[in-house]
Amino acid sequence: MSGVKRIAGRAVVVLRSDVDTDQIIPAAWLKKVERTGFGAGLFEAWRKDPAFALNRPGAEAARVLISGPNFGCGSSREHAVWALQDFGFQAVLAPSFADIFRGNAISAGLVPAQVSDDAVARLAAVLADAPDSEVVVDVAARTVSVGAAVTESFQLAGYAQWRLIEGLDDVGLTLRHEAEIAAYEGQRPDYLPALP
Amino acid sequence: MAARLFDKVWDRHVVASPEGEPPLLYVDMHLVHEVTSPQAFEALSLTGRKVRRPDLTVATMDHDVPTIGLDEPIADPLAALQIERLAANCAEHGITLHALGSRQQGIVHVIGPQLGLTQPGMTVVCGDSHTSTHGAFGALAFGIGTSEVEHVLATQTLSQVKPAAMAVTVDGELPAGCTAKDLVLGIIRALGVGGGAGSVIEYRGAAIRALSMEGRMTVCNMSIEGGARAGMIAPDDTTFGYLEGRQHAPKGAAWERALDDWRSLVTDAGAEFDTEIRVDASALRPAVTWGTNPAQSVAIDDVVPYPEAAPTPAARQAAERALTYMNLTPGTPIRDIGVDIVFIGSCTNGRLEDLRAAAEVIRGRTVHPGVRALVVPGSAAVKAQAEQEGLDQRFIAAGFEWRSAGCSMCLGMNGDILAPGERSASTSNRNFEGRQGPGGRTHLVSPAVAAATAVAGHFAAPADL
Ligand code: SF4
Numbered sequence: 001m002s003g004v005k006r007i008a009g010r011a012v013v014v015l016r017s018d019v020d021t022d023q024i025i026p027a028a029w030l031k032k033v034e035r036t037g038f039g040a041g042l043f044e045a046w047r048k049d050p051a052f053a054l055n056r057p058g059a060e061a062a063r064v065l066i067s068g069p070n071f072g073c074g075s076s077r078e079h080a081v082w083a084l085q086d087f088g089f090q091a092v093l094a095p096s097f098a099d100i101f102r103g104n105a106i107s108a109g110l111v112p113a114q115v116s117d118d119a120v121a122r123l124a125a126v127l128a129d130a131p132d133s134e135v136v137v138d139v140a141a142r143t144v145s146v147g148a149a150v151t152e153s154f155q156l157a158g159y160a161q162w163r164l165i166e167g168l169d170d171v172g173l174t175l176r177h178e179a180e181i182a183a184y185e186g187q188r189p190d191y192l193p194a195l196p
Numbered sequence: 197m198a199a200r201l202f203d204k205v206w207d208r209h210v211v212a213s214p215e216g217e218p219p220l221l222y223v224d225m226h227l228v229h230e231v232t233s234p235q236a237f238e239a240l241s242l243t244g245r246k247v248r249r250p251d252l253t254v255a256t257m258d259h260d261v262p263t264i265g266l267d268e269p270i271a272d273p274l275a276a277l278q279i280e281r282l283a284a285n286c287a288e289h290g291i292t293l294h295a296l297g298s299r300q301q302g303i304v305h306v307i308g309p310q311l312g313l314t315q316p317g318m319t320v321v322c323g324d325s326h327t328s329t330h331g332a333f334g335a336l337a338f339g340i341g342t343s344e345v346e347h348v349l350a351t352q353t354l355s356q357v358k359p360a361a362m363a364v365t366v367d368g369e370l371p372a373g374c375t376a377k378d379l380v381l382g383i384i385r386a387l388g389v390g391g392g393a394g395s396v397i398e399y400r401g402a403a404i405r406a407l408s409m410e411g412r413m414t415v416c417n418m419s420i421e422g423g424a425r426a427g428m429i430a431p432d433d434t435t436f437g438y439l440e441g442r443q444h445a446p447k448g449a450a451w452e453r454a455l456d457d458w459r460s461l462v463t464d465a466g467a468e469f470d471t472e473i474r475v476d477a478s479a480l481r482p483a484v485t486w487g488t489n490p491a492q493s494v495a496i497d498d499v500v501p502y503p504e505a506a507p508t509p510a511a512r513q514a515a516e517r518a519l520t521y522m523n524l525t526p527g528t529p530i531r532d533i534g535v536d537i538v539f540i541g542s543c544t545n546g547r548l549e550d551l552r553a554a555a556e557v558i559r560g561r562t563v564h565p566g567v568r569a570l571v572v573p574g575s576a577a578v579k580a581q582a583e584q585e586g587l588d589q590r591f592i593a594a595g596f597e598w599r600s601a602g603c604s605m606c607l608g609m610n611g612d613i614l615a616p617g618e619r620s621a622s623t624s625n626r627n628f629e630g631r632q633g634p635g636g637r638t639h640l641v642s643p644a645v646a647a648a649t650a651v652a653g654h655f656a657a658p659a660d661l
């Protein structure tokens with residue numbers, strides 16, 4: 001996985017709260033055995049509405065999604081992250097994220113940038129007037145800006161930020177602790193279940 | 197220092213606490229299914245890594261399996277490929293698989309407890325958000341994404357930031373006609389759909405203690421619908437009674453040693469929680485969701501709410517959107533809402549106790565002519581036991597379809613779906629837009645209310661019949 005330091009491109013604004021992963025990628029798409037090709041299913045039901053933000057001309061070039069609180073709630077499907085990435089998104093800005101979605105995003109290299117409710121409102125207001133503006137997400141500085149008009153800071157835990165910027169192999173990171181894992185395994189109680 | 201149940205289980209699984217990184221947590225049992233695992237296995241083979249502990253990994257097929265015509269080839273080529281892929285991956289890595297057609301196949305969260313694989317004090321993970329179900333045993337159990345599935349396959353650990361601890365204390369006694377499902381829908385209504393985010397909930401109080409293991413699983417199952425990472429209930433004699441004698445439960449002297457340990461898995465007196473909410477069980481009534489998230493529910497005696505009554509502008513907007521999608525008018529009595537489909541099943545309410553409760557309601561009655569009703573047991577073993585008790589015959593005689601085990605209409609991956617505009621009463625856990633099929637409208641209810649609704653043709657409690 002390659003690292004992500006700075007993201008620049010158009011944004012799409014979907015101001016709804018509690019956007020669940022069934023909306024982001026419906027279950028019918030989960031039958032694939034690959035990680036790619038989910039972009040066409042992104043927000044499949046909502047895209048049937050011609051007025052939906054993703055149908056706006058230019059949206060296909062968007063890199064940043066701005067949405068409401070509790071983004072990504074519901075199912076643990078990482079396919080939701082893959083669908084956003086496959087469409088072209090590299091960051092999602094929201095006042096809060098569902099726990100599993102945030103973890104999946106960080107694992108897969110999609111930046112879950114937590115901004116305040118007010119910041120979402122300010123960004124949305126600027127983009128309502130100038131929807132084709134370039135939005136820059138600086139992962140290292142933890143800021144998002146739209147031209148000179150607005151700059152907001154966002155929250156992203158330090159360890160997550162490091163993993164995203166470096167694009168690290170999580171399994172490789174953990175295997176640095178091989179000796180500790182083996183030692184732990186040596187002292188597990190014998191009554192714990194194990195398959196034959 | 198006074199510790200919470202959650203701390204006790206967490207602390208005993210910390211493998212390493214590297215400076216500046218989240219702790220590394222050991223996983224005692226990893227449950228695998230066909231939908232969220234193929235990409236994880238593929239990543240393993242691309243990196244040349246092996247499954248570290250196939251003996252702590254168990255797989256089943258549930259999400260997109262057919263629930264009829266099991267003796268015929270699977271009609272959907274994509275589902276068939278996922279199912280084949282899981283079988284091949286399990287064979288290659290030496291993982292025990294309860295394949296479609298086997299006696300122990302079923303929904304992953306039904307078979308774990310049934311086999312005695314879920315025990316107090318364990319960590320249990322699965323590429324599925326309803327892994328929270330297993331917390332009913334005093335285990336720390338949570339859902340993970342596919343990259344984490346790969347991580348657990350390769351290392352048997354997860355790097356995890358420690359969540360906060362929330363107490364949900366349920367005092368009093370559930371009124372007659374109220375079930376664990378009504379209780380958890382009441383809790384989520386109080387909590388909100390994101391209210392538990394960042395937290396592990398411990399369910400406490402007299403009403404929780406009074407629940408059977410099945411009921412406790414129903415409650416913990418829906419923790420994720422309140423946004424929580426996991427739900428836990430301290431183990432007690434109800435837990436030990438359920439576990440004793442199950443296939444993978446400890447036996448003989450090991451059972452005694454395990455019991456000694458398990459009895460220590462309680463929150464110490466004086467331990468404090470980061471947040472606490474209290475719910476009065478005696479004030480609850482059978483619940484029906486009216487909206488498009490599981491927090492949007494009312495009592496069956498109530499009416500479809502007015503969005504103007506919502507506490508915030510955002511909640512009002514969400515309610516308006518939900519009512520439009522659900523095609524409901526505020527003020528309509530819930531009992532006046534007719535349904536097209538009744539679905540009894542899922543990891544929330546597809547266990548034997550749930551099927552018995554529904555079968556009790558339909559005794560001597562028939563499904564309303566305008567309604568299609570189906571029962572999908574949570575596992576092949578639940579199905580077999582129900583058939584031994586004659587429940588299948590009672591469902592069939594009443595006009596229900598009696599299916600084989602799987603997730604089925606809970607998420608509609610296997611072709612059991614609502615048509616656009618169809619309305620269901622469902623014992624599952626999610627009423628998101630399109631969850632049971634594009635354009636479908638889902639109302640979450642208990643098995644007893646689902647059965648009564650199937651008979652009445654509109655929402656009804658058993659006492660109404
Ligand atoms: S029954 Fe539904 S919620 Fe449970 S595991 Fe299956 S799809 Fe998920």
